[in-house]
Amino acid sequence: MRTSRPAAPLIVIVCALVAGTVFAQTEPVEQTTIPVPLVVNGRRVGEIPILIVEADFTERVSIVPVALVGLLPELAPDTAAQPLLASTDWTALDAFDAAGLSVAFDPEEILVRVRVPAQALRPVELPLSGRTAPVPRGIELPQAEVSAIANLEGWARYSYEQSRFDYRVTPDVALNLYGAAIEVKGGLRSAVPIGFLDHARLTWDLPELHLRLQAGDLRYRTTRLERVTRITGVSFTTDESLGHAMVGQGGVTLPIIVPDRGTVLVTRNGSQVVRRTLDPGNYLLSALPLVQGINEITVTWPGPDGPTTVDLLIPHDTELVRPGRLDAGLAVGVANRDLLDPLATAAVTYGVAQPLTIGVRFGSAFLRTEFDAGVSAVIATQAGAFRIASDVGIGPDDRLAVDVPIGYRLVDSRSDRYRSIGATAGFGYTKPPAPAAQTLRLYASGYVGFAFADGFSLTPRLSYSMSSTGDADGAERATTHDVRFVTGLRRSVRGGASLSANVGLAYREELNFLASVSYSASFPDIRQNLFLQQDLTAGKASVFWSRYAGDRPRDVDWTASAQIPVDRSDLFTVGAQVGYRDPFVRGSLSHGLSGVLEDDEYRNATSLTVASALLFADGAFALSTPVTDSFVLVAGDPDSAVPVGLVRPTGYRSVALGDRPLVFGGVRSYSPFQIEAEPLEIVLGAEERERLYYVLPSYRSGTLVRIAIERNVYVGGVLLDRAERPVGFALGAWERTDDPTRSGEFFTDGEGYFEVYSLAPGSYRLRVAAGPGALNGMSYEFTIPPGAPEYVDLGNLIPTGPAARPANGGQE
Structure with missing residues (x-):
């Protein structure tokens, strides 16, 4: 926001220069001190006082170097200008030339231009790719201190042949208290036991440390311990997505x-x-x-x-992480909610350098004396990327399991024909408790992909595996071999359609022929996809036809599928599903038919699913479709001076704002959610950011945004010094106290009167830079209340140190 300044103050400065020149004809030396704008490398950054010394009809302009500190870009620590910038004395502009800076006074535009050569600046890191949090604009709004999400899903199925009715009702509740999220998901079902608990946990994030703490049924589960489907306990994990730092690649x-x-x-x-x-x-x-x-x-x-x-x-390689990035996790608890089965698991992944990433994993079930450990590494070279992921498991009764796969991958998109090469080889060994047999596995596979400019691609694949089972001494050992060679051909055409064929041979005790043909097409204009496949080996034909929902608030999607075998003794399946979605509920109705034609046996089942959610934030309730992360409610403020017509959130179309709050349930935590308000009438002098808001939500949180657009006003008043004398012919600066970037300049006339235009309600600070009869560092403060008239008379303002008060109480 910039102040509209009249031409009179500019005339005052010019007259001061002219008066100084005329006075110099009768006096040998005349000095004039005025504040002028400062332009650095073509960009205006603020104001700086200058000293104009006139002698013998010549002018010499000086500045105080230390005044440039904070207004210049950050200089390199070894630049020659650093000692000079510490000076507090008036220094001629040409003295900066020897320090590598160009400083000049422009008498036509009455400003000082500074040019800092690029080599004198401190290097600034500039990421060119990776996931960065978008830079938010506008007014930041805090999330609700207390918010809640209550998802509810109901599912029912009726099987006609068995006359059986199955159901499941699943509430999923998340309560966020001051940034900590409590989640509980469970419900009722027709199976035994009738009540179930899917998970219950507490999540507390420390975004500034990229750290997530959880207690309860953990989402973190990096282990290959036997019979471990879930861990209940506490965990500590690092997660860069919790902050807004760069998550680049390479x-x-x-x-x-x-x-x-x-x-x-x-x-x-x-x-x-x-x-x-x-x-x-x-x-x-x-x-x-x-x-x-x-x-x-x-x-x-x-x-x-x-x-x-x-x-x-x-x-x-896509599995590489940024050098210096450390992903770590530790979980301690019990397996499968069994208090007699405690365990601990930990994993660390570290980006050693641009082409190298290593990882270590460890897990232990204490009472079972079972251990699991793994080491992985990924290295990228100009000859391709190599990956190893070893795993060793040790259990009681001399149980042992070893798996060591080594992978290779090369992708080269520089050539019109050559595309990629991939290969995997390794071995595995399993030794269960006696008298079970031991198993040794060897496996290898590879492919070469070729892509051609006309949309045709060719990919031959070869795989081999050997499994040998028997005693340790080799007696009664059985060995099987499996070899497959398949060549895939694909032709892509315009419009999103493609035709594919796979032809090959397979050997496992006998030789078999493999062949399949498929066709896929996409029709974005009508939001439909089609997939057809004929598996000549299995003798089955498959059809998949779907219509997906668009971005309208209310829409319908459907899917139809069928798998028909050539042999009447094989199983066939036919199914159809219709889905409906609106802002408050999501549902689907499906029916499936399967059976064997030869046996005249069929199974029919019809299913219905309905889901909705109740949201709460800052005393406001709203209905929505289920919310998996965070949400934002947008409502109008009844005290808004200008009615709000439309709002345009991040990733959404403009939506009319009515009496009920708008619900946006697809908000991602720790990512800025931007909201732009569009008033029903033009607000003269309003900046764009006065209609911009953003939210930085935490995990499973809610925020209520009440949008109020105020009419901008202009203010006027008289500045007095501490002796209550008018501060005349002064250049000053104003800024909003809660947002110093919203600032501008103003001038006072001979009686100290000033005006500032296009200000929104809020608190402001005035600062007088310099001027005849004024003292540097004087500041004043005033507040524009909501609903203020078009013009606000501030009266006489007297400085009181860092704060200020009106001398006469102010008049509005």
């Missing part, structure tokens, strides 16, 4: 210097992937946009001597 960095505003271009394997305009500066490009396989990266930017280009060849 650790390759590239330092560049941009002397003038220009564009950085990044191409990958011949295609442009990044185009970004940068201000002059010293940058360290990081998180280059990498894909699976070989990345041929070309970076071009405007260098000091013209366009500069650097070529990089970087291997990458």
